[in-house]
Amino acid sequence: MKVAGTVRVPGDKSISHRALMLAALTRGGEGGGRCELTGLLTGEDVKSTARVLRRMGAVVSTVRDGVVVTVRGGRLSRPGGSLDCGNSGTTARLTLGLLAGQRFPARAMGAHIEEEGGDTLPLRIRGGRLTPLDYTSPVASAQVKSALLFAGLTGGVPVTVREPYRSRDHTERLLVHLGLQLRVDDTAVSFVPSDRRSAIPPFRLVVPGDISSAAFLVAAAVLADGGELLLENVGVNPTRTGFLVVLERMGARVARLNLSESGGEAVADLLVRPARLVGTEVAAAEIPTLVDEVPVLAVLASRARGETVFRDVGELRVKESNRLELIAANLRTLGGAAEARGNDLYVAGTPAPPRGRVDTAGDHRLAMAFAVLGTVPGGAVRLSERASVAISYPGFFSDLRRIQATGNRQRVT
Known part of the structure; x- marks a missing residue:
């Protein structure tokens, strides 16, 4: 691709x-x-x-x-009934x-x-x-x-x-x-x-693009055979860019262009090109800066040379799904090697194309991560559902199709 x-x-x-x-x-x-x-x-x-x-x-x-x-x-004011979250x-x-x-x-x-x-x-x-x-x-x-x-x-x-x-x-x-x-x-x-009576004045705010959503397209570009992808107006808050730091250790380079600020947040355009990845260790202290990106990093790790270890990610068991166990189980289903040991996640890279059905458990980040894995050459990944992406990235599948050059699309269903 x-x-x-x-x-x-x-x-x-x-x-x-x-x-x-x-x-x-x-x-x-x-x-x-x-x-x-x-x-x-x-x-x-x-x-x-x-x-x-x-x-x-x-x-x-x-x-x-x-x-x-x-x-x-x-x-x-006090609501008239329960609050549905x-x-x-x-x-x-x-x-x-x-x-x-x-x-x-x-x-x-x-x-x-x-x-x-x-x-x-x-x-x-x-x-x-x-x-x-x-x-x-x-x-x-x-x-x-x-x-x-x-x-x-x-x-x-x-x-x-x-x-x-x-x-x-x-x-x-x-x-x-x-x-x-x-x-x-x-x-x-x-x-x-x-001490002021009105502590928060009325305000206008421009919300930057979500780096957690951008991470999936970054990953697709890194796994590609060629080309480049530009993601505009992405928030690059230092407490959220652990994903980019780990990617760099794995061998990918994501350039930050047109740096600016909006509402106290750092913003940049991200230029991404394909890369050959190597395994790494993600320390416990890094997890708060990339906790939502562990699924897509694990997918990338499954295509890297060597083993990648994510330390102290037990919190993933109580996200929208039991992400920790599902990441490992789904990677194994697709022919990869992955295992949760205590609160750590181990993923070994493999060159074999991923093929099989993924259980997303209605988790938007699992659906998007494994859809990205399905774009590698020879891949054939079937998702148990796709609707969950509406939680954070309603147009994800449309954007994923759009960035793939004509005639190079792999099978993700």
Whole structure:
């Protein structure tokens, strides 16, 4: 397969969730503050966040491709019924923060949470007067950190969150961009509430392309026989570019062109060419910067010379699916060699073309990763379903077909 063309991937999913939620908290003038969000992801998870915010009184325009989404915020109101977060864990966790709660640490702040289903949703939460919090998290989790920062923001109390490794920092960057007081000291983040009545002013934001979505097309270009691919306007936040760092160790070169900034986020065009890959070891400290890219990196590792090891990726067992076991099982089904040992993932490269049926378990990142693997010469990969890609990249299969030079397309069904 040869690649060619220029693509703009959908807006960053993490930033889209956070931008909607912060826009819902803005105040300014009669009817609340009016925010304008350009390039917002139109996937199902972001639509879940918009739906939840509407239930709490925010006025959010229709989330669809090619339009500027407007949000009129103000004081959130108590919903008349339950909040349906759909399949979006991000929506659920960050909404708990907006409602002044987040499992164990938020209880310490003073919120009251009742669990109805054990360690899963649904949860019943009552907000209240919160107290300052200094919390040391046992894991590096951007969603836990963001929920607690949102709780501090809505409750008007100081919050400090310490992590073992630095997780993605979109929340911090957006808060600073909007003029709020935030202090970052290595892996510790501290929020100091503002004395101003209107802490978040109405804002306009252009959401950059999602590097996690771009990763799949980058991988397809790396596996190609020739050509080059340009991906425009991709967010290259340093806490999200671990995928590119690992790719470089494996032998690929992805050039960053036209560097700029948007809403406190670094943005660049990515120029990708095919490469011969070698195995590597991905350390535990790197995982927070590429956790969503492990499926596609594992697919690339299956085509590399030698063995690749991903350390401490047990978190993948509780994503949209048991990603850790499914990555290994699906690679074996296609003729590869892969195994989960404890919390580590081992993948050995093979030159044999991948052939067989992949169980995606309705997981968008598995569907896209194995679709990319199916583009290698001689590949014949059948996916158990394709609809899940609508969660983060609705136009993925169209873009994947478009970048393949005419007459060189492999079979992915």
